[in-house]
Amino acid sequence: MDLKPGAGGQRVNRFVDPISYHFLQFLWRTLHLLVSLWYLQVSMVQMIEGFLISSGLVKRYGALDIDKVRYLAIVVDSEEAYQISKVIQLLKWVEDMGVKHLCLYDSKGVLKTNKKTIMESLNNAMPFEEAVEKDVLLDQKQMTVEFASSSDGKEAITRAANVLFMKYLKYAKTGVGKEEPCFTEDQMDEALKAIGYKGPEPDLLLIYGPVRCHLGFSPWRLRYTEMVHMGPLRYMNLGSLKKAIHRFTTVQQNYGT
């Protein structure tokens, strides 16, 4: 937690009124201490609940309609992603639950670097690119795993933008195309696929880290994705995972209508 003084409109000058300044600083730190205690209490309750769900004592989460989760994404904070054994344990839980398509993301690409180790630890999984190449994406026998990092987000969209731009220049030179560039979202989709980005939009995105923030997951693939914050990876448990997936299966979206 950052404790740097702010620059708000009602800042008290520490030199002009030191007593007020120190008193307000004390109140601010006390407020944050109370909030931290609140979050600690919430985490403990969630851990106990997770344990009860994992042990099967909460019947509600016994049977999951996992088919509703057609594509699951997991975002991991890059510093926590170095805990490869934890990541592997998490993926084994996901695999055992019957998830068929998974995308693993961390912004710095730590998980990508450890792709081989991770894939070798899973019983029945195949890299996403291999599944696309062999055209077995609809094959339900193996779980496909896609690895992504920040270079697959905005930078990929920039590369796709250049594909569209080159097409526009080509048409402009021949005099066939329109004067001003005019693209559609479908064309953007095609351009991304053309440069190798064929991953679909995840239905559910689980965030393991200190903050509920997608940390740069591809903006093109998040339109209607449900995002659930699972807390730090070191506190992950099977029960919380089951609860998050169960809650997702009860969500009804109206897609803006």
Add this chain to the structure above:
Amino acid sequence: MELYNGERPSVFRLLGKYMRKGLYSILTQGPIPTHIAFILDGNRRFAKKHKLPEGGGHKAGFLALLNVLTYCYELGVKYATIYAFSIDNFRRKPHEVQYVMDLMLEKIEGMIMEESIINAYDICVRFVGNLKLLSEPVKTAADKIMRATANNSKCVLLIAVCYTSTDEIVHAVEESSELNSNEVCANQELEEANATGSGTVIQIENMESYSGIKLVDLEKNTYINPYPDVLIRTSGETRLSNYLLWQTTNCILDSPHALWPEIGLRHVVWAVINCQRHYSYLEKHKEYLK
């Protein structure tokens, strides 16, 4: 700073104002978000819950919006963005779409008529999105208020209408393509000038090779800048619904269970506190991505 509402302040209102000032003086000991974004979800559910007539939820939502904006600007938040109408919302029943458009027109015209209030609180109002999809009266009113408040600089209210993130990204690609195609034409003219002529070569110093659209080009051409520090979506929904997907890389996503018309000061304060808790983590992440 308060939004003027024409009523003589009661004792309770004055007490509330001073209590808020006391709370703000504590909160402003830490970093205050520069930009808060809102998804106004739950107006229809609110109307159903309280058995209000059609449109009653949206009217209650507008009052909640005024309160929330007051709290933001009092706290020192410079930018507030609201998701007023999505391109996807055009798929709703026609009478519902028309009602929202009429309500928007009524509220914009109200703001124009009380122009002195907007200027008194120095709010710059900007409508962002694919404004060509708006009906003519709403577009005219939006243009009018944007012109009237263009010089206001203390606070900025961004109203996303006819907006989706994917449409915004495509728009940014179009704008970047147009700018870059001008650069390509200019380079081609220089190359042709060098190649033709009676053997005279025109030396162009520092002639850079053309490298295509860059990420910074797309960033400059998105509708909404600067990027929000926290996004609040009411009604407990945990998705972004095609809103600010590009801008929320380092943004805290907050989903209070309250329906939009039920949002209050405590929700804004909670979002600010969470922002302060994770400020250094997100600043570090922003630096890494630069």
